[in-house]
Amino acid sequence: MADEEGADRWSGIGGAALLKAMFDAADVMAGVFELLDDDYRYVTANRNAAAFYGRGEGGLDGLTGRDLGLTRAQIDARLTTLRACWAAQEARTAEYPFSLEGGRRGWFLGTFSPMPGERPRVAFVVLDVTARHQAQRDADRQKARLALALDATELGLWEYDLAADLVEWDARTRILFGVDAETTIDFATYAAAVHPHDFHLVEAAYGGALAGKEGGAYVVEHRTAAAGARGSAAWVRGAARVVFAEDGRPRRVIGTAQDITAQVVARERQDLLLAELNHRVKNNLATVQAIAAHAFRSAGDDPATFRRAFEERLQSLARGHDLLTRNVWETAELTEIFAAALAPFDQTCVRLHGEAGRVRLRPDLAVSLVMVLHELATNAAKYGALSAPGGEVAIDWSLQPQGLRIFWRETGGPPVSPPEREGFGSRLIRTALGSFGGSANLAFPAEGLICEMTAPLDS
Known part of the structure; x- marks a missing residue:
């Protein structure tokens, strides 16, 4: 066979x-x-x-x-x-x-x-x-790793064929730009999806890459035209690289898109906070200088008097800042402001009464109100209701159409008469709220000092 x-x-x-x-x-x-x-x-x-x-x-x-x-x-x-x-x-x-x-x-x-x-x-x-x-397994592995990396970084992936004028966007990129899954995308579609005020940034970066700058790579940040619609991003960072043919002509562009809205908001907020901090530092230095100058004039040749007056007012300023630090310099609640201002004094003789509900003040206004209330309490402890047994301070507050109204009334203390001249404390009380559109008016009936204050409230 x-x-x-x-x-x-x-x-x-x-x-x-x-x-x-x-x-x-x-x-x-x-x-x-x-x-x-x-x-x-x-x-x-x-x-x-x-x-x-x-x-x-x-x-x-x-x-x-x-x-x-x-x-x-x-x-x-x-x-x-x-x-x-x-x-x-x-x-x-x-x-x-x-x-x-x-x-x-x-x-x-x-x-x-x-x-x-x-x-x-x-x-x-x-x-x-x-x-x-094996090559297919390696490709599948690489694809899985790429998908994991894109998911972990929340990156969208896209590719642009220059000759065909055809753009391929993955699902995440379409969401970022507010473009539905059925829309065919060309360069004009992409250009329309970029905020019109920012397209010149994209154009400059893309044009430079086509000319071979940075090896054809570019990164650009811009707003989208559909910000906030259907989950789209307000700000996008695009990173891409141009792929050139052997003759040096650009053939396609491969890139990623990432939602950086939160980063931009945080960056803008940080810039605002730094500017606000610089403003506060300047204002605080001016306040400290004014406190020092008045304390020096009031003390005459007595260093102990100068030191005591200066330190008391600096401590009042510091308590206001401590309160805001606890609130991350956002806003301060009104009852916390009262507590910070009156902390050095006997509060069993202070009666607080106000409308129900929480009232919050902007940071710089809160610091000024702490100092005004502290100045009133200091005067009451030296000359007014808090300087005598049986004396009492009543603080009433209410919300009015023009803003917050605070009414300070002293009773049970020594007889009161208007001062012969206005000192630093009176000027501080009268002017500290004025720069915010508020006011503080002092009255001196014999039975006790009265101060009516107003302050604007943000929405």
Whole structure:
């Protein structure tokens, strides 16, 4: 039978020359199987197929799967494909894994075709596609890593084909710019999605990259035309690189888009806070200088008097700042302002009464009100209601159409008369709220000092 098979190996197979070329082709394993009851046998196989099993040319001829040391499961899997091909009398193509002794593993792409005749023979052409599978796995891994990186950084991905004037945006980029999933995007569509006041920034950065600046890479920050609509971003950072052809002409642009709205808001807020801090520092220095000058004039040649007056007012200023520091320089609640101003004094003699609800004041107004209230309390402790047993200070506040109204009334203290001259404390009380559009008016009835204050309220 071996001689018959050797002599007739190519008989009945059309295109012998073509098959011979296929048999000799590099990287192609080819041959003919014959189906047995519980196994298969190589009728013939080219040198590549024989080399795969570590044999010389013709070394597979006449061998079965069992002879080659394949497992029962491997033989049955091969038989299933061969029997289905023979029964249907049509070619089958499939990818399937392989594993050999010694740990070698990989993937084959095989085409199996039934041979003419009554004997169950099937021709095969097999390619080792292990490298392709590995490349595909690496590509899938890279794709997964890219997707993870894009998700972690919330980046959108886009690509622009200059010749076709076609832009591909992923789902996140479309959301950032407020463009629905069905819209076809070209450069004009993108330009319309950029805020018109910022498009010149994009144009300059993109034009420089097309000219080859920075190796074709650019980064630009701009607003979107659809800010706030359908979840779109108010501010976007675009980072991209131009890909050039061999002749130096730009072919496409690959880039990312990121929502930086929160970063821009934080940056603007930081700039505002720094400007406000500079303003406050200047105002505080001016206040300290005024306090020092008045305390020096009032104390005359008595250093102890100067030190006491100066320190008391500095402490009042500091308590106002401490209150705002606890509130991160946002706003201060009115009852907290009262507490900060009256902290050094006996508050059992102070009655507070106001409308229900929380009233909050802007930072600089809160500091000024702390100092005004502290000055009133200091005067009351020295000369007024808080300087005598049974004296009392009543503080009433209410919300009026023009803003906040605070009414300070002293009773039970020594008789009061208007001062002969206005001192620093009186000027501070009278003017401190005026710069904010508020006021402080003093009255001196005999039964006790009265001060009516107003202050504007932000919405």
